[in-house]
Amino acid sequence: MNTPSASLGKNRIHQIDAEVLATRRAGAYTVLTLSANQIAAAAKPGQFVTCSVGEVGTGLILRRAFSIHDVTSTGGQGGTIDVVVAPHGGGTQWLAQRRRYDKVNVSGPLGQGFKVPREPVSCVLVGGGYGSAPLFFLAKVLAARGCRIEMILGGATADKVFGILESRRAANSTTLVTEDGTLGVTGRVTDVLVDSINRFDAKAIYACGPMGMLAAISELAVDAEVACQVAVEEAMACGFGVCMTCVLPIKGDDEVPRLVRACVAGPVFACEQVAWHL
Amino acid sequence: MNTPSASLGKNRIHQIDAEVLATRRAGAYTVLTLSANQIAAAAKPGQFVTCSVGEVGTGLILRRAFSIHDVTSTGGQGGTIDVVVAPHGGGTQWLAQRRRYDKVNVSGPLGQGFKVPREPVSCVLVGGGYGSAPLFFLAKVLAARGCRIEMILGGATADKVFGILESRRAANSTTLVTEDGTLGVTGRVTDVLVDSINRFDAKAIYACGPMGMLAAISELAVDAEVACQVAVEEAMACGFGVCMTCVLPIKGDDEVPRLVRACVAGPVFACEQVAWHL
Amino acid sequence: MKVNMAVDLGGLVLTNPVLTASGCAASGRELDRIFDITTLGAMITKSIMLEPRQGRPTPRMAETPSGMLNSIGLQGPGIDRFINEDLVWLAERGVPTIASIAGTHVHEYAELTRRLRSAPGVVALEVNISCPNHDDRDHVFACYPEPAAKVIEAVRRSAPFDLPIFAKLSPDVTDIVEIAHAVVDAGADGLTLINTVLGLAIDPKTLRPVLSAVTGGLSGPAIRPIALRCIHQVRAALPKIPIIGVGGVTSGQDALTFLAAGANAISVGTWVFSDPNAPARVSQELAQELKARGVSDVNEVVNLAHAEYPLESDAVVSLNE
Amino acid sequence: MKVNMAVDLGGLVLTNPVLTASGCAASGRELDRIFDITTLGAMITKSIMLEPRQGRPTPRMAETPSGMLNSIGLQGPGIDRFINEDLVWLAERGVPTIASIAGTHVHEYAELTRRLRSAPGVVALEVNISCPNHDDRDHVFACYPEPAAKVIEAVRRSAPFDLPIFAKLSPDVTDIVEIAHAVVDAGADGLTLINTVLGLAIDPKTLRPVLSAVTGGLSGPAIRPIALRCIHQVRAALPKIPIIGVGGVTSGQDALTFLAAGANAISVGTWVFSDPNAPARVSQELAQELKARGVSDVNEVVNLAHAEYPLESDAVVSLNE
Ligand SMILES: Cc1cc2nc3c(=O)[nH]c(=O)nc-3n(C[C@H](O)[C@H](O)[C@H](O)COP(=O)(O)OP(=O)(O)OC[C@H]3O[C@@H](n4cnc5c(N)ncnc54)[C@H](O)[C@@H]3O)c2cc1C
Ligand SMILES: Cc1cc2nc3c(=O)[nH]c(=O)nc-3n(C[C@H](O)[C@H](O)[C@H](O)COP(=O)(O)OP(=O)(O)OC[C@H]3O[C@@H](n4cnc5c(N)ncnc54)[C@H](O)[C@@H]3O)c2cc1C
Numbered sequence A, B: 001m002n003t004p005s006a007s008l009g010k011n012r013i014h015q016i017d018a019e020v021l022a023t024r025r026a027g028a029y030t031v032l033t034l035s036a037n038q039i040a041a042a043a044k045p046g047q048f049v050t051c052s053v054g055e056v057g058t059g060l061i062l063r064r065a066f067s068i069h070d071v072t073s074t075g076g077q078g079g080t081i082d083v084v085v086a087p088h089g090g091g092t093q094w095l096a097q098r099r100r101y102d103k104v105n106v107s108g109p110l111g112q113g114f115k116v117p118r119e120p121v122s123c124v125l126v127g128g129g130y131g132s133a134p135l136f137f138l139a140k141v142l143a144a145r146g147c148r149i150e151m152i153l154g155g156a157t158a159d160k161v162f163g164i165l166e167s168r169r170a171a172n173s174t175t176l177v178t179e180d181g182t183l184g185v186t187g188r189v190t191d192v193l194v195d196s197i198n199r200f201d202a203k204a205i206y207a208c209g210p211m212g213m214l215a216a217i218s219e220l221a222v223d224a225e226v227a228c229q230v231a232v233e234e235a236m237a238c239g240f241g242v243c244m245t246c247v248l249p250i251k252g253d254d255e256v257p258r259l260v261r262a263c264v265a266g267p268v269f270a271c272e273q274v275a276w277h278l
Numbered sequence C, D: 001m002k003v004n005m006a007v008d009l010g011g012l013v014l015t016n017p018v019l020t021a022s023g024c025a026a027s028g029r030e031l032d033r034i035f036d037i038t039t040l041g042a043m044i045t046k047s048i049m050l051e052p053r054q055g056r057p058t059p060r061m062a063e064t065p066s067g068m069l070n071s072i073g074l075q076g077p078g079i080d081r082f083i084n085e086d087l088v089w090l091a092e093r094g095v096p097t098i099a100s101i102a103g104t105h106v107h108e109y110a111e112l113t114r115r116l117r118s119a120p121g122v123v124a125l126e127v128n129i130s131c132p133n134h135d136d137r138d139h140v141f142a143c144y145p146e147p148a149a150k151v152i153e154a155v156r157r158s159a160p161f162d163l164p165i166f167a168k169l170s171p172d173v174t175d176i177v178e179i180a181h182a183v184v185d186a187g188a189d190g191l192t193l194i195n196t197v198l199g200l201a202i203d204p205k206t207l208r209p210v211l212s213a214v215t216g217g218l219s220g221p222a223i224r225p226i227a228l229r230c231i232h233q234v235r236a237a238l239p240k241i242p243i244i245g246v247g248g249v250t251s252g253q254d255a256l257t258f259l260a261a262g263a264n265a266i267s268v269g270t271w272v273f274s275d276p277n278a279p280a281r282v283s284q285e286l287a288q289e290l291k292a293r294g295v296s297d298v299n300e301v302v303n304l305a306h307a308e309y310p311l312e313s314d315a316v317v318s319l320n321e
């Protein structure tokens, strides 16, 4: 009666004791390159991984979620993923202190990634803080499809704008925005978004960052009648659908909002699906 | 009404974020050299320190106790202590993995040390496993008083006999004993103790190791009418006298055994004080 | 040496004593992307209620030292979709299912039981009585012997006579043995010990409760000593009752200590979030632990922590040194 | 800005809200080798009984995830030596002392109270009622309202009318608010919340209980969510009663959350073992936390986690962002 384990199927979630191959500082953030061949091979932009944190006997029992920032997949055994860590509480601080050769238990790829356009259209990618991380993996895929890419990277201060240098290669053009004016335009990413949409005749917006920012972007996108996908961040205990902690109100076809798991139905949603004001 | 804090007095217990200056392997053990000037300056042989274990957020909440194995005190700021770590559970494993420049929170010196003879007599120092660790600090002090030192170092297997090389300098003569015969005499330290006592006309025995070994040594010492001090090991939560977890039955002047705190009244006791069979 | 891992929970025979915990493995589909869930003794599914339920608003969780708080509030699809989608899938997948049910009135438990009579693949019911009892001043059923017993009686009456019923007890009581006696007298065939411990976390920034529901259920290794104590107490009082132990199990060694305390089977709950592969690993580690001790049957270690049940204890303890 | 740290526990004014917890700081001498104990609000001494007591055999402790179990069994010198040696020393040292008393019969509590009437330096009594009640089937006093109230009544009758009495409650009850009401009605001037949670650890090698006493009291950060919940529940039910909060406090931030939950003062217990300097550090950190929020009086943060007591909460929350 037993059918073969679904775990052997293509939906398999991999759990790997990944070696830290490299670490680098990027402003307020630490980028970790992890050897995670199977995850790298399966990952799509907008998906995420979860990492165990702490040593033997740690009291920090839950995994931490990180967007997949970059992927190198050689086809062989050498696939790697990059994650961008913003040191915040105990777990992210621990991760940001990892050194080369350390091991980190990584699980993924998790969640639904961004949908990419069939046609080579202009896209605006908007990131706030470490929310910019997944946009670079996405940009690679969009570029391969011939899309034109404008990036808007924002942060409270200059050191919290992620990917300034990388964006030169990843995007056709980039607008930097800081709230305190220490870099680029003074203000918020939404202050420059409409201009970018118009300037490049954008057909798609992709956004990741704090919920407030995503809500504001959604509003602008709906007004501008441009398709917009957002990658949301909800506190997650499991990251793969079994705990029901990460829910947010998502409207179904009947427009009725229901609490849906961000980790398996998301983290990427079409902006009009999210009931922002509940 | 407030008298000056007793904490300013000579009984002060120091608590220091000590830097790991050096680590070395010694058979099954790891020796850590810690920069701990104030502890080094105050320590006496037979005393111990406690170390915090684990990173931020660790679930291993209690400190671990370690005998002071060696002390270098320059009189200036450079004093260090050595501890010998036997990796056992999560805490000692974590400590044994420390590398140079890591920090370890150390508290000490704790407990009552060994009493040393006024006269330059012959002494037999008996250690089992990592119980040999404190005997080397003791040997330094005894040697400075002109005592003759015979060491008996035992262990289940060769890699668990601690201090083989060091004993060449620290002792006038050394007998090594292993239960499996992989090194020195096959058997237990008690198999060679009486012979050592007689050969060197020993006037004092000092012993540290598992409780069973200490009990057996005490019996032999009483029979041989040689003064014997033992450093016991009881599971300790606090290490400085406030929790009452580390008690063992110690006979008072009235010969009645009472439960006494090993961490402040000991860990060193005269062997006849301990009610071994309770 | 082959180790027998099959256990008999008062007639309910499972091939493996390691189970999932209700609410920590959904209905199996997600976990099956991590490991082959047919290797488990059974899936205990998330507590299901009669109607679809949205549960509590977020935030629904807070990490605490070696534990977590949750206030999911029994979000779920309701019994009909649960049967048609989840139970059908589980039955096709070939996993024995222990269906957990929850309600706020006694008659809801009875109705849930009736609906599950003909459901596929259900080998037992687990009755989650840690719900507010709307019949009686909003106290939780599991907190007082009488309401707890009433629920179990209703379920017993509505269930096929040969369907085992496990009552899942709350540790938040003065005398868990009293509750255990009450539900066993009311017809429970077995007990699941323990549900979460009521707790509260306060955000040090806002100084407000982290959870929108204010309080939540504490789970994970932090509560393991409480779970072991409850199991040990109840086992001492009820030597024969099958017990499913749950609360902070992370490893084969933990599982072993739960069996020794008196559990006949073990559920892995919160640790699935920490290590999605945990149920499979715990089961493998448990078999290895037994093998290393020369124990050929997992049932031999059950109750070994009780002075009065030293079944074969010499063998175990000696082989273990 | 200078922060006022003085608190008024129903007439008992302490210069600092940070205290030691009974049984975790002995009678102060040892801690005074680490930091100046006169900086504390008060020392709560280890529960003392009438006669000298050896306590339980070893092993008396087990480390558990983010916590520990203890089964000391109230080892102590008896009330006479306690008064002549410990209280005299504390009084000379100038530390306000809250003397914790314990007994197994109601009359013992009364007798202890009488002996302490003229003892030096005692500013309040803490009544540890988490002891087996030998008058009544060996249940613990703190577990049922009536025996709990009887002890408090006896203490109240035997104490000088102006000596505040704190009843220390156990979390191991179905309804801690019920017990709180009972002891307050019986004359308790304040409450200490919480004592340890009953737990059990099993040695994975021997498969026997680690503690010779089989079960023990769970303490440390693992139980912090339980302590916060109990404080929050009792505060909501008894808006005016002074509460000393205890259970897993490790830092100034923790202390702040306890105050927000409803405590008026905080004891540091197990964390003294982890960091002997903890009480001094917690007190410094708490002052810093308050300063950073622009709060000039520690009493302002008390109860802030309760929607219905948002005293000055705007100031705190806004300054805090
Ligand atoms: C899909 C997704 C992608 C993410 N990508 C990134 C990324 O690329 N880079 C990055 O730095 N951070 C990312 N985050 C946020 C990151 O997971 C949290 O900052 C982190 O979990 C906090 O852990 P901590 O130990 O620092 O904080 P703590 O406050 O100690 O965390 C306590 C608990 O709450 C959870 N938690 C707290 N804050 C958050 C949060 N904002 N989101 C989710 N869980 C939270 C933690 O996982 C943990 O279980 C992402 C979150 C999600 C859900
Ligand atoms: C006075 C004294 C001196 C010591 N000197 C040394 C030494 O020089 N080198 C060395 O390797 N070890 C020494 N020990 C033993 C060492 O403290 C324990 O092995 C260690 O605490 C175990 O920690 P763990 O994390 O490995 O084990 P775990 O089993 O995880 O420890 C759990 C808890 O039990 C306590 N505990 C467990 N076993 C012991 C034990 N044997 N003694 C005391 N507490 C225990 C731990 O401190 C901890 O709180 C000494 C112990 C004492 C009391």
Ligand SMILES: Cc1cc2nc3c(=O)[nH]c(=O)nc-3n(C[C@H](O)[C@H](O)[C@H](O)COP(=O)(O)O)c2cc1C
Residues within 6 Å of the ligand: A243, A244, C021, C022, C023, C024, C046, C047, C070, C072, C074, C100, C128, C168, C194, C195, C196, C217, C218, C219, C220, C221, C223, C246, C247, C248, C249, C267, C268, C269, C270, C271
């Ligand atoms: C997120 C979450 C959801 C839970 N949901 C349920 C539930 O629906 N029904 C139930 O009986 N127990 C539920 N529990 C309790 C667990 O089944 C288990 O009894 C408890 O968490 C202790 O075990 P653990 O420490 O292994 O998690 C839930 C626990 C968690 C953490």
Ligand SMILES: Cc1cc2nc3c(=O)[nH]c(=O)nc-3n(C[C@H](O)[C@H](O)[C@H](O)COP(=O)(O)O)c2cc1C
Residues within 6 Å of the ligand: B243, B244, D021, D022, D023, D024, D046, D047, D070, D072, D074, D100, D128, D168, D194, D195, D196, D217, D218, D219, D220, D221, D223, D246, D247, D248, D249, D267, D268, D269, D270, D271
């Ligand atoms: C070793 C130890 C001994 C204790 N002894 C007592 C005691 O004598 N009387 C008492 O009321 N509480 C006693 N307690 C309980 C503490 O005072 C405190 O209520 C409990 O440990 C929770 O706080 P914590 O987590 O900060 O330790 C003891 C706790 C420990 C750990």
Ligand code: FES
Residues within 6 Å of the ligand: A235, A236, A237, A238, A239, A240, A241, A242, A243, A244, A245, A246, A247, A261, A262, A263, A264
């Ligand atoms: S994080 Fe567990 S269901 Fe989404």
Ligand code: FES
Residues within 6 Å of the ligand: B235, B236, B237, B238, B239, B240, B241, B242, B243, B244, B245, B246, B247, B261, B262, B263, B264
């Ligand atoms: S270890 Fe705490 S009193 Fe000795």
